[in-house]
Amino acid sequence: MLRDITIGQYYPAESVLHKLDPRTKLMATLIYVVSLFVFRGLAGFVAVTVALCLVIWLSKVPVGYMVKGLKAIVVILLITAVFNLFLTPGETIFIVWKFKITYEGLQNAGFMVIRLIYLILGSSVLTLTTTPNQLTDGLEKSMKPLNKIHVPVHEIAMMMSIALRFIPILIEETDKIMKAQLARGADFESGNLLKKAKSMVPLLVPLFVSAFRRANDLAMAMEARCYHGGAGRTKMKPLKYRRLDGAAYIIVFVYFAIVIWLRAA
């Protein structure tokens, strides 16, 4: 069940997007997200759609694989649609019991759902084409200015990459503990929600204990290998901007200018 999550997973392929610097991709994703909330009207909608389709095509990630990630947000989409549909004032089309559906509501709901879908698809292109390590490296480097206001940027990035490394180990461990408890007659399936939650206790307690023990061991192993924070650290794979990144930045900014221009026109 835990293995089915596709959001945030890396899809290995040989594409232009895979070769881009993670900082470029982070910036581009940010600009794309902003543009999603800036665009207005049909022309703007066409612009964001074309941009998204182009990027997905460039990424060489199968569309079906990407759409699977949307399953996780179906509920959020529904709630957003319903709220927009019923709570936007304007020209009434028809009335259902006490709620009236307006023309503006219909339009708002439609655009909001599209915005959210594009948002998820756009940001999943980022995670699908960037390895977790590159992503944390990119975040660390682009957030570096925050160091001046005492945000522990390096430490946060290190925590993220360690968390990513231990996810599969902890999943495996959960599986093991679950089987061990099942073998001794534990029941994780039956009962109502409260009972199910209660039956998770014998699973979570040993999992936490072992996670703490692992953290302790890992900290010791890191210290034994001379880890002492980000100061004076070099990198095996330092991030370097290349020509491709320059071109990507130009394209992204031109795209953003077009969206703004379409909004004004």
Add this chain to the structure above:
Amino acid sequence: MKFIEARKLIHEYIRRDEEGNVESILTALDEVDLDVKQGEFVAILGHNGSGKSTLAKHLNVLLRPGGGTLWVDGKDAEDADNLWAIRQNAGMVFQNPDNQIIASVVEEDVAFGPENIGVPTDEIWKRVEKSLKSVGMIQYREHSPNKLSGGQKQRVAIAGVMAMEPKCIILDEPTAMLDPNGRREVLEAVEQLNKEKDVTIILITHYMEEVIYADRVYVMDNGKVVMQGTPRGIFSQVDTLKDYRLDVPQITLLAYELRKEGLQIPEGILTRQELVEAICRLY
């Protein structure tokens, strides 16, 4: 040249209650003397709770001596300024292979140590390649550590230490969680490093079979060094070893029992080959 010199090394784990009064004191190291020469292969044997892991953590300055003196690579372990220099020269490999691999790609994990000590990028690449080759893991450089076997993971951990180019590697029960195949892989890699690269090895273990190839063996019990000598010398004292709850290798035990029954077999037989030859000589 002496790489490690410990004199009357003491370490106590003190347990305190909420008011800070001492509840109990556990003496993990009790006046331990240890001498290791550069390039030697030393094994430290002991039962659970004998203090051997505590000793290992001192050699890498993960723990500070509570008394006595400890010199590693000519530097005083009590001086905080020497901390990183000692850790760089006395690398450490731990028991659980999963809990000491930091990165999610093999080569990046090997690079972790050199990155920490500020080695330039080009040099890191060279070191990673060299150390992965030295443990025979170069073909796995781009794999995820999660997909490797226990023995392979442990070899990656050794490569990670090797990439810092230490003079000495301390292995704290590196094979305790491995199957027999993994155990053999790791020990072969360790022996090769000792012979070919002249790296000082300190192997801490409770498997007697693993210490046969060591130059010298220390036996610990209750925080004290109770025996020391060559593997042959140690294993000829089967009864003493049994008192310290240690098992003698099966071949040595068989030779010992045969000798007790009156056969003319020399003391301290370590390998099957030796026993076969000794028995053949009888008839």
